[in-house]
Amino acid sequence: MDSAEWDDFGPWIREVRGPDEVPRLFRGAGIEPAGCRLVLKVPRSIDRRNARPEMDLYDHLIAVEEETLAVLGRRDGGYDAVRLPFDHIVAIEDSVCLLDGRLGLHTADGAAVVIPYNGASRAPIQRLAGLLRGSYLPFAPEPLPPAGQPVPYLGGVETGLVTAYHRVLAREPEMRLVSATARRPGLRSSITLSDGREILILHRRDWFGRGGDDYSVVVTVLPRPRISGAEVRPFPRRRGICLVTVQVAAARLRFPVPDGPELDAFLAALSHLGRPPLP
Structure with missing residues (x-):
């Protein structure tokens, strides 16, 4: 043998x-x-x-x-x-x-x-x-919407995700920080970057866990020009958090995002259409 x-x-x-x-x-x-x-x-x-x-x-x-x-x-x-x-x-x-x-x-x-x-x-x-x-996306980047806010602050973001963010920038210096969500009761940290061509979301596997998931790092990559829509709904039983469902062809990916500036920045990175009204 x-x-x-x-x-x-x-x-x-x-x-x-x-x-x-x-x-x-x-x-x-x-x-x-x-x-x-x-x-x-x-x-x-x-x-x-x-x-x-x-x-x-x-x-x-x-x-x-x-x-x-x-x-x-x-x-x-x-x-x-x-x-x-x-x-x-x-x-x-x-x-x-x-x-x-x-x-x-x-x-x-x-x-x-x-x-x-x-x-x-x-x-x-x-x-x-x-x-x-x-x-999978062999054409040039689309321009990002003009930055209307200061560069997001990484204070309060979990250390493991900040480390992953710096590693991404070392490999892909053209990426721009779009939004950063500090850890808060009921929601873990996340970081969103984009170069106009793609959107990268750095997050934990368990978005809501209070513990036991301090070591996971997920890098989710979305080809920005192929995003066909985004639906925003209040997250049930989680005050101040919205669930953003991103449509790419028939695929639907869901991201919990705090209502407020983080949500506005995330939606602006997805498209030029601005923030859709909540149902």
């Missing part, structure tokens, strides 16, 4: 550069690494000591092809395959809480593809997300 896959197995996402590095489960799928911009293999979440040479040790094979993203996922007895044209991807969520990583791809039909991964291996996922962001 060929033990190369087992010999190489660990918790890290690895780039696949040749056909011999494709996990054996996925070798019949027709993925040619030489013809792809990036191919990644995502390992199963099992300890090395529990792995065996005869096991299929990779949960996913992800390939950025010329015009599509191919995602192959292991299941009992085989694998499932999804191929997404780049313009079918309408939002990206990269979420990490310690070692628990999840990449979520929202699609134009309202569905989502979720890829779990080891949070210690985030760099390849960020590279993948960068390639997708460069492909």
